[in-house]
Amino acid sequence: xxxxxxxxxxxxxxxxxxxxxxxxxxxxxxxxxxxxxxxxxxxxxxxxxxxxxxxxxxxxxxxxxxxxxxxxxxxxxxxxxxxxxxxxxxxxxxxxxxxxxxxxxxxxxxxxxxxxxxxxxxx
Amino acid sequence: xxxxxxxxxxxxxxxxxxxxxxxxxxxxxxxxxxxxxxxxxxxxxxxxxxxxxxxxxxxxxxxxxxxxxxxxxxxxxxxxxxxxxxxxxxxxxxxxxxxxxxxxxxxxxxxxxxxxxxxxxxxxxxxxxxxxxxxxxxxxxxxxxxxxxxxxxxxxxxxxxxxxxxxxxxxxxxxxxxxxxxxxxxxxxxxxxxxxxxxxxxxxxxxxxxxxxxxxxxxxxxxxxxxxxxxxxxxxxxxxxxxxxxxxxxxxxxxxxxxxxxxxxxxxxxxxxxxxxxxxxxxxxxxxxxxxxxxxxxxxxxxxxxxxxxxxxxxxxxxxxxxxxxxxxxxxxxxxxxxxxxxxxxxxxxxxxxxxxxxxxxxxxxxxxxxxxxxxxxxxxxxxxxxxxxxxxxxxxxxxxxxxxxxxxxxxxxxxxxxxxxxxxxxxxxxxxxxxxxxxxxxxxxxxxxxxxxxxxxxxxxxxxxxxxxxxxxxxxxxxxxxxxxxxxxxxxxxxxxxxxxxxxxxxxxxxxxxxxxxxxxxxxxxxxxxxxxxxxxxxxxxxxxxxxxxxxxxxxxxxxxxxxxxxxxxxxxxxxxxxxxxxxxxxxxxxxxxxxxxxxxxxxxxxxxxxxxxxxxxxxxxxxxxxxxxxxxxxxxxxxxxxxxxxxxxxxxxxxxxxxxxxxxxxxxxxxxxxxxxxxxxxxxxxxxxxxxxxxxxxxxxxxxxxxxxxxxxxxxxxxxxxxxxxxxxxxxxxxxxxxxxxxxxxxxxxxxxxxxxxxxxxxxxxxxxxxxxxxxxxxxxxxxxxxxxxxxxxxxxxxxxxxxx
Numbered sequence: 025x026x027x028x029x030x031x032x033x034x035x036x037x038x039x040x041x042x043x044x045x046x047x048x049x050x051x052x053x054x055x056x057x058x059x060x061x062x063x064x065x066x067x068x069x070x071x072x073x074x075x076x077x078x079x080x081x082x083x084x085x086x087x088x089x090x091x092x093x094x095x096x097x098x099x100x101x102x103x104x105x106x107x108x109x110x111x112x113x114x115x116x117x118x119x120x121x122x123x124x125x126x127x128x129x130x131x132x133x134x135x136x137x138x139x140x141x142x143x144x145x146x147x
Numbered sequence: 148x149x150x151x152x153x154x155x156x157x158x159x160x161x162x163x164x165x166x167x168x169x170x171x172x173x174x175x176x177x178x179x180x181x182x183x184x185x186x187x188x189x190x191x192x193x194x195x196x197x198x199x200x201x202x203x204x205x206x207x208x209x210x211x212x213x214x215x216x217x218x219x220x221x222x223x224x225x226x227x228x229x230x231x232x233x234x235x236x237x238x239x240x241x242x243x244x245x246x247x248x249x250x251x252x253x254x255x256x257x258x259x260x261x262x263x264x265x266x267x268x269x270x271x272x273x274x275x276x277x278x279x280x281x282x283x284x285x286x287x288x289x290x291x292x293x294x295x296x297x298x299x300x301x302x303x304x305x306x307x308x309x310x311x312x313x314x315x316x317x318x319x320x321x322x323x324x325x326x327x328x329x330x331x332x333x334x335x336x337x338x339x340x341x342x343x344x345x346x347x348x349x350x351x352x353x354x355x356x357x358x359x360x361x362x363x364x365x366x367x368x369x370x371x372x373x374x375x376x377x378x379x380x381x382x383x384x385x386x387x388x389x390x391x392x393x394x395x396x397x398x399x400x401x402x403x404x405x406x407x408x409x410x411x412x413x414x415x416x417x418x419x420x421x422x423x424x425x426x427x428x429x430x431x432x433x434x435x436x437x438x439x440x441x442x443x444x445x446x447x448x449x450x451x452x453x454x455x456x457x458x459x460x461x462x463x464x465x466x467x468x469x470x471x472x473x474x475x476x477x478x479x480x481x482x483x484x485x486x487x488x489x490x491x492x493x494x495x496x497x498x499x500x501x502x503x504x505x506x507x508x509x510x511x512x513x514x515x516x517x518x519x520x521x522x523x524x525x526x527x528x529x530x531x532x533x534x535x536x537x538x539x540x541x542x543x544x545x546x547x548x549x550x551x552x553x554x555x556x557x558x559x560x561x562x563x564x565x566x567x568x569x570x571x572x573x574x575x576x577x578x579x580x581x582x583x584x585x586x587x588x589x590x591x592x593x594x595x596x597x598x599x600x601x602x603x604x605x606x607x608x609x610x611x612x613x614x615x616x617x618x619x620x621x622x623x624x625x626x627x628x629x630x631x632x633x634x635x636x637x638x639x640x641x642x643x644x645x646x647x648x649x650x651x652x653x654x655x656x657x658x659x660x661x662x663x664x665x666x667x668x669x670x671x672x673x674x675x676x677x678x679x680x681x682x683x684x685x686x687x688x689x690x691x692x693x694x695x696x697x698x699x700x701x702x703x704x705x706x707x708x709x710x711x712x713x714x715x716x717x718x719x720x721x722x723x724x725x726x727x728x729x730x731x732x733x734x735x736x737x738x739x740x741x742x743x744x745x746x747x748x749x750x751x752x753x754x755x756x757x758x759x760x761x762x763x764x765x766x767x768x769x770x771x772x773x774x775x776x777x778x779x780x781x782x783x784x785x786x787x788x789x790x791x792x793x794x795x796x797x798x799x800x801x802x803x804x805x806x807x808x809x810x811x812x813x814x815x816x817x818x819x820x821x822x823x824x825x826x827x828x829x830x831x832x833x834x835x836x837x838x839x840x841x842x843x844x845x846x847x848x849x850x851x852x853x854x855x856x857x858x859x860x861x862x863x864x865x866x867x868x869x870x871x872x873x874x875x876x877x878x879x880x881x882x883x884x885x886x887x888x889x890x891x892x893x894x895x896x897x898x899x900x901x902x903x904x905x906x907x908x909x910x911x912x913x914x915x916x917x918x919x920x921x922x923x924x925x926x927x928x929x930x931x932x933x934x935x936x937x938x939x940x941x942x943x944x945x946x947x948x949x950x951x952x953x954x
Contacts (some may be wrong), residue, residue: 142507
């Protein structure tokens with residue numbers, strides 16, 4: 025449940041942030057989401073990875089599709105690839121990696137301060 | 148422990164963000180670039196238009212309405228000229244910002260700032276060549292002009308308002324790929340754009356090569372191989388013209404010795420294929436009884452397209468035609484009364500002077516028995532990824548020292564100054580301003596008086612029935628052979644004595660023959676009282692054109708379109724029959740027989756599906772190289788004889804020593820050369836067939852390519868299915884061809900048609916980036932409607948209203 029909530033928060037916050045701020049602003053969103061909604065290492069990493077990865081993947085796919093790949097196919101060719109769909113996938117992976125590590129960083133940041141408290145509650 | 152567990156993912160995140168935010172070698176900053184919200188994805192478009200509907204523009208006086216038609220030509224309606232040109236700047240930038248900036252960077256010698264040290268040599272030549280120097284002088288004159296000054300400011304302001312509205316997301320894709328930002332536009336950049344054209348069209352000369360050839364061959368042989376005019380020439384101004392004026396006289400100095408020195412390594416010059424066709428046909432020869440004008444300028448085939456087509460309307464003007472992104476007004480076009488078109492008046496307007504300095508410090512140089520002071524200017528070059536570079540350029544009264552020991556001339560004694568009309572202040576913008584508003588021949592004639600460089604043949608036709616053609620520009624007043632070779636910079640009698648008076652420039656109005664045309668051939672015959680020279684007048688297109696114009700009657704617009712797309716090769720028809728006569732079909736291999744039959748049955752039309760032109764192309768190139776092999780292998784220090792001389796030797800001088808190929812032991816005859824070239828052509832074509840999966844056709848073989856300005860292959864279009872070639876009216880070769888085709892019928896109302904190999908949008912992500920290439924290659928045209936009222940426009944797909952900022 026926490027995983028889903030965290031992932032949704034990341035997607036929504038990053039989406040609005042990207043409308044107004046540079047691309048790396050989404051990493052800050054992911055960092056805070058990781059810090060606010062704690063979980064396990066893997067679960068925080070993957071909510072960032074899947075959240076931002078799919079956000080970029082889906083956005084890129086919609087654009088690729090709506091524009092009939094006029095530009096994405098050309099950019100793919102510049103990168104030595106045969107089809108614009110690869111640019112969709114690469115965009116997703118890049119955002120996923122940034123998302124995964126920033127969310128994990130946020131979570132680990134919280135743990136620096138909150139270790140004893142959480143232990144006290146759940147042990 | 149927890150801190151360590153934090154620091155690892157945190158450092159990885161940071162490294163990812165920083166790494167993906169920076170350019171790595173050729174790879175753009177991937178994070179920024181791939182972001183679907185702001186990166187390259189944001190440049191993806193389709194047929195929908197995504198311009199802002201009503202941008203608010205500070206500085207605008209009133210609203211300006213812009214209607215984009217089905218091929219994205221903007222029809223701009225403004226209530227005053229200030230707003231009109233502000234809108235022109237804004238709209239052009241909206242479509243072509245990167246191109247405008249890149250071209251002016253190239254002109255000003257600033258490409259290294261974008262792409263690094265690989266471009267430094269190019270940049271240094273641009274500055275030494277004096278383009279920036281000339282642009283600064285020109286723009287000062289334009290800014291001071293009471294008419295052009297304020298309009299130029301408005302145009303610049305319009306571009307800057309667009310630039311100011313941009314965020315990273317909105318930048319043209321090239322900025323994102325190369326990772327840099329547009330800077331503010333300035334009047335100087337408009338000046339640089341005009342000098343970019345001057346360099347492209349009047350930036351060539353052969354002084355150093357001619358000097359080298361003179362040394363190699365001696366005077367007599369030089370004159371035979373490189374004559375000033377050829378047999379059977381057909382000048383721009385018909386031979387029937389009488390020169391009814393008293394010409395200025397100029398004394399040829401008694402003792403001329405051209406210094407036999409040259410730069411070790413000349414910088415590259417513009418493509419000698421740059422040229423154009425234009426013609427005006429009188430009403431007596433047309434089906435409507437009104438004149439028709441046609442024009443197609445031949446330039447490098449680039450994307451974004453060199454031309455941007457616009458319709459500009461204000462209370463003082465209603466003009467339609469092609470504009471140059473970065474210059475105001477319409478360059479080639481028509482209004483309600485007149486139409487005009489240009490071709491390059493290829494004419495030598497650049498001379499080189501050998502300079503003798505007093506000492507290595509270059510503070511003084513010898514002139515007329517005295518020492519004159521130089522002016523020393525240090526030019527700064529910002530080089531991306533490297534430290535700034537500084538180049539010292541010395542100026543003499545002739546002009547800048549282009550070649551010296553620090554640039555392409557290793558010997559400290561070989562210093563060369565350049566005198567070039569493009570260095571002089573001039574106000575070409577005023578010419579276009581007046582032409583855009585011209586109502587009759589007198590207006591046209593007056594407009595041309597402000598036009599200096601690059602010299603152009605201005606064809607003209609109007610609704611009153613007049614046609615005319617002026618060979619127009621500022622031409623040095625020269626004694627015979629002045630400027631053909633490198634000259635001694637220390638002698639005053641080598642300087643230009645002045646310029647040919649404007650009214651003595653060659654022109655003709657309403658000739659009896661009923662038409663006037665130009666296709667970069669020699670301007671006038673030998674009766675013209677002024678010396679005129681160029682290294683390469685075209686010899687084939689113009690004669691084909693005049694032969695057709697002579698015979699055509701009741702001419703329609705469609706006839707003129709067919710003529711622009713005419714694929715007849717006069718060169719092939721001139722030489723091929725004698726080549727084929729010397730070949731014996733009986734002892735040929737199978738592929739040779741196929742080639743021989745194709746060539747024998749060829750109607751000399753270089754049509755896209757024909758195969759004979761492919762064989763002829765190689766055959767001719769090879770024949771030419773074998774004939775003039777003596778002239779190859781000398782680096783780029785000499786040029787080779789031109790085609791008319793080549794054909795003449797092959798047909799009439801079988802004893803010429805050049806016919807023997809130096810690389811073989813036997814002594815070749817002409818028919819040996821024909822055999823060798825024929826076999827080589829067949830081999831090349833067979834090799835091409837095995838290396839390519841495509842069918843052998845002329846268009847596949849020729850592979851016409853419209854190339855992106857930064858030479859990015861995916862942003863270019865290759866293998867365009869189109870016929871034609873150099874020396875053919877449809878001058879479409881591999882990388883070069885008609886960059887805008889326009890036909891205007893001067894009936895009432897005017898009917899006009901145009902097309903060009905590209906598209907209105909400069910964005911490779913837009914449908915309108917290259918949508919006109921196919922119609923262009925198919926010989927199709929679009930109707931150009933210069934309706935005075937916006938409500939009469941057809942096929943409008945998008946409307947934009949530029950709104951003054953609320954006060």
